[in-house]
Amino acid sequence: MSPPLLEIDDLTVHFPSAAGPVRAVDGLSLSLERGQTLGVVGESGSGKTVTFLAAMRLLERSRPEIHGRILLDGVDVLTLPAREMREIRGPRIGMIFQDPLSALHPLLRVGDQIAETVRAHRDVGRRDAWAQSVAALAQVGIPNADERARQYPHQLSGGMRQRVMIAMALILEPDLLIADAPTTALDTTVEAQILGIIDDLRTRLGIGVVLVSHSLATVADVADTVAVMYAGRAVERGPCQAVFAHPSHPYTWGLLDTVPALGAERSRLVPIPGSPPSLIDPPPGCRFAPRCAYRFDACTRHLPELVERGGGHADACVLPVPGRGARRNRLEPPGEEAAA
């Protein structure tokens, strides 16, 4: 059997800081098969971006301490020399970055930036690369692409910049596409179009897609499997259908219960009480315990590992499984104040 397209094995990424190491990713394992989409959801600041920047080997500037393995087709990218990594970034792993402005050069025309990406990896002439670049911009729904290609990033709207980056990541048709919140600046109709393009690449070329998103609806729509992250770890993962229909970690319950619905009245939203933990000095045991309405003694004793509950659905929660049927009603406030 061939190895999965992407396998992350017990990854930790700790950033040095004056107050002590920031444990941005702390024992994360994930995997993705070819032709599949892995949805990654979770808290803001839970390590989603850092995980995949580590896979792209783009964290070096911050001098983090990295342990574990990130295998692309069985090869650990963390051990590759920088020169080989340059060949992987782009044609093998493409990334749509969360912040378009951080990824685009402010002083180069966007068409040139895409054309340069093409020329860096393919043997094509200047003209040809420019034509491909314009076509790629048109494909992501930018009108007047030939004119827009001549503009600089600041002259485009937020959503256009985001689409420039999408075009840049897709143009090399990478084996693994990491889309880090790729549609945050796009209206629903354009978002549907972009997700359609990505899905087309997946089915046509069998590429693997990692979709990091805060939109549970979008993830539920397109992902085959889902990983839910909290404070640097996966707290739940499994087939998309199973995770959304039968979420089994209290953090996932909290997430699913807070979504402001389109049809809803202007009622007060019920966020998960408490605040995210410090990553420098995380709470003992389960990192979600201080905010969890269901916690009991065992929760704070040791850090729960992901445990498979059948059908590929796993969670990192020590609650006895039958007891979870008593999941609280979404509007009922937790019975006790969550201790900080």
Added chain:
Amino acid sequence: MIDGTRTRPLLEVQSLTKRFPLTRGVIFAHSRGAVHAVEDVTFTVARGRTLGIVGESGSGKSTTARMIARLIDPTSGTIAVDGTDITRLVGADLRTLRQQVQMVFQDAYGSLNPRQTAGQIVGAPLRVHHVPGDRRAHVAGLLERVGLNPEHAARYPHEFSGGQRQRIGIARALALSPTLMILDEPVSALDVSVQAHVLNLLTDLQDEHGITYVVISHDLGVIRHLADRVAVIYLGRIVELADAAAITAPRHPYTAALVSAAPAQPGTGTGTTRQRIVLTGDAPSAITLPTGCAFHARCPKARLISGDPHRVPERCRSERPPLGPDADGRQLACWYPLESGDDLIGAAQAMAIPVSGAQA
């Protein structure tokens, strides 16, 4: 304060227009037409109320926001805040305005000085406007309100996650207790729980201090939650302006497409068999504006009227529909607004079949 100013809308935008000239060539820059970013936009927002703005990517939402915050100048039109036209303010008056009107930027990354710590960034408005009191404590309080930890104050922007940077921008905008806040995609990088926390915070501040908001978001759930009224923009113009509650029953065909494309929420048990109006045809260009209704090339309703998936009524093609009230007082710019029973999905599907194509 004169009595009348209380009832006067806090924000009045009149015929606002912005065109960016397109130039090519560095030394002999010659103009080659313009990007029509915002065209003749008019709306008001009452004190303590929220206007939501939605619309297609590139339709001029951020440009409108930046003009209201006086970050760029309009080509024409006026913007009155509290009865004063702000488009010509200078000196001390402009300084006062900058204190009253705060903006949260769509690109958090680009709006934060990379060489300042989060604490310095959030504290900067307090320093610039000489706000008395313990600045350190004030900043710590602001960071906490947006769900950041005290340990974050000493970090630089690149050491944060996308959603944390977005919240630094929100904390900075809140620092001076503004009367008007322009929020451009303020929660797009936040998970739903932190998002709920921030949305509650915004609602509380409005209830306590009567802040007026203009909120731009592509997330209709967020708009529905925050806004009293919603303006839908298409290619620089408002095409529908209605009470937020009415957004789920849109009358402009573009709004209908926007609403139908919103993905269904998991776990709510609704919308599992979602019917999406898929727009075919190229998005129109702000550089070469279409004639007639800007939406006509992609409009399924126009096809229902003509009875032919590949033809639109002459009127839609040649005459621009003006924005005007319908019977319910909702503002609309469409010759043939939706009626109940219109099968837009069917019409949109028919449009997707090529002219020579057989039955799908």
